[in-house]
Amino acid sequence: MQEPLVRLMGVTKVISSKTLVQDLTLDIPAGQVFGFLGPNGAGKTTTIRMMVGLMSITKGDILIGGYSIRKDYEKASSLIGAIVENPEMYKFLSGYKNLIHYARMMPNITEERIREVIELVGLTERIHDKVGTYSLGMRQRLGVAQALLHRPKLLILDEPTNGLDPQGIRELRDYLRALSREEGTTVFVSSHLLSEMELMCDTVGIIQKGKLIDVRQLRTDEGERSFEETAFEVHDIERAVQLLEVVQYRVHGNRVIIRGDRDIVAEVNAEFVRAGVKVYGIQPITTSLEDQFLEMTGSERHD
Structure with a gap:
């Protein structure tokens, strides 16, 4: 069995006696688009900051391709491409010159x-224009291009659809799914747009109050939507039952519903x-993912 590309093992983050992330344990296989969901303040960005080395880990460890973020940061980080919050670009330079510089x-x-x-990322026609003339969606795509330059095995995106219009969101979703299928890149993405995560991701993890719930x-592994119940x-x-x-089942009228x-x-x-x-x-x-999410987290607003 193939070793997971990403392993979070009992990861905990405590700041000033406040526990932001508690005992987070999670394995993510190679080549998946993995969605990270949670209500506002659940610990998503804190987890991502620990994964990319921007924040220390209080307890536990994170392995990327078998390398520890704590003990072998250079080797672990060489496998990661990331956009945490907004991609930073020189607006007075063209998209192409930004990539050359990086x-x-x-x-x-x-x-x-x-x-x-x-x-x-679909920027061929505008790559020589100044980044200052780009829409937010185009800047996000340029950020993804920059993060992919060194062929990372893991691409981490924190709220990549923030501020994008519906077309920009759809384009980004298509690029990320193509990336996992065609280049075998594992994509770890946090977002508050549940309907988009449902279309984009193979698997989702739900975090609440710092705990993975x-x-x-x-x-499925073939890329088809999986479902849990069938009528x-x-x-x-009587004979059917x-x-x-x-098999787990329940009866509803003239239908038997199996799990x-x-x-x-x-x-x-x-x-x-x-x-x-x-x-x-x-x-x-x-x-829907939204129904499942609300069922598990209660009626708290999600970010």
Whole structure:
């Protein structure tokens, strides 16, 4: 089994006797888009600051590609590209010159790689214009390009959709999903836009009052939306229920609702057919990420 690219192991942050993050333990596999959600002040940005080395860890450790942020910071940080809050750019320079300037601080970044990331984030036509003329969405994309120059294995983005219009948000979402699929980059993204996270992420972790309260898979390994419950409309409820001894289920009218993944759905359907139970319909029941989030965190506002 492949080692997770990111491991947070009992990570705790205490400032002036106030615990901001408590015993946070989390594994993130390579090549995933992982969403980090939580109400205002839950500890998202504190966690990200510890991951990139901008804030010390009180207790625990963070491993990136097997390297400890605490003990082997240079090797761990070389695998990370990040935008924490707003990307900082020289507005009087063109987008291209900003990337050249940044590339000089990093080893082995070729002209070809610079052109590659410009194309990847869709800035080819405007790259020689001054950054001062860019929209916020274009500056965000240039920030992503800058963070990707050294081919990081992990891209960390803190609220990357802040201030973007719907088209900019959609473009950024498409770039991040393409990045994980085509370059195998792991993307760790925090955001308050739950509907966007649902479209963008493979898995989400939910943090509240500094504690991780849940991790949910939104997509299967094949990239398809995962669902937890499926409704079977059948002609004989009693017989159907007798066949579900090892499967979690509930009954609603003439429908039996089972809990499980696609394989379990296929097995249950085959069992019904073999036993002569007529199946009139099969329907996945999906609850939105927002519903799940509010259910777990109560009615607190999310940031």
